[in-house]
Amino acid sequence: MARRSFAAKRVLLTGASSGIGWYLASELVRAGAFVVVTSRRADRLQQLRLAFGNPRKRLLAVPGDLACPAHRQTLIDTAVEQLGGIDIVINNAGVGAIGKFEEASADRLRQIFEVDFFAATELTRLALPFLEAGREPAVCTVSSVLGHRAVPGKSEYCAAKFALRGWAEALRVELHPKGIDVINISPSTTKSEFFDSLVASPPSTAIKSYGVQSAEYVAHRILGAIRKRKRDLILSPGGNALVWLSRLAPGLTDQLLLRFAA
């Protein structure tokens, strides 16, 4: 299979106001794509639009809350009306939380699932008829290495990312006959604003991310995976080590997490 090109592709990208999504948008525009971006912070999307001069109106910003069904429909309508269709959907927006499950409210679980799982899956559902008619169509989900191996203190986030990966796995086979690729990406800790916007987490846990991977690097790898039509990509050696250790020795992994991560 030839590598996918982003030139003149019509891309719907969520979570573009910071972190990984910001760099995904920048690199996509540089690669010649037309991109509809969204997030709640309109001022950030405006900055993004101005950041690279927006050549030939390649970036359309549609601010709003992805948890809202009407906003998801607006995104689809904008892409179809302004760009004439949709070739690629990148479900990148996400939120997390830190803290024990037993100490959290039901609302925290619901908020995380609304953004990380339902927004991604329902936006994709709306996009499917257009993807089917698209050029080299693809759906990309930005999950997490914690969608392969769960860790204590992040149960809601892990559950949402497991769900997202499971859904993507089923969809990949369902959509294969239609020629739509489904690519699941599992980053490890990434320097971004993720830990500044944790949902209902104690302030002491709202730590900054000092992960080894930059958001720009992660974005570049994600676009590389879409180009190369990868299925499922774990981005860091540490993430791969955790996943393989957990597959080969799940009990030992539990013990190590109990000792070092609980």
Ligand SMILES: NC(=O)c1ccc[n+]([C@@H]2O[C@H](COP(=O)([O-])OP(=O)(O)OC[C@H]3O[C@@H](n4cnc5c(N)ncnc54)[C@H](OP(=O)(O)O)[C@@H]3O)[C@@H](O)[C@H]2O)c1
């Ligand atoms: N950072 C990490 O360590 C890490 C590790 C593994 C996986 N990931 C995943 O990578 C993806 C990108 O995260 P990031 O690290 O780049 O974090 P980030 O800088 O916090 O970016 C998250 C993006 O999601 C948007 N978003 C959140 N809730 C939204 C909502 N209700 N409606 C619309 N947009 C919403 C945010 O925009 P607004 O706040 O403006 O709405 C922001 O643009 C997420 O799916 C995350 O789970 C991150």
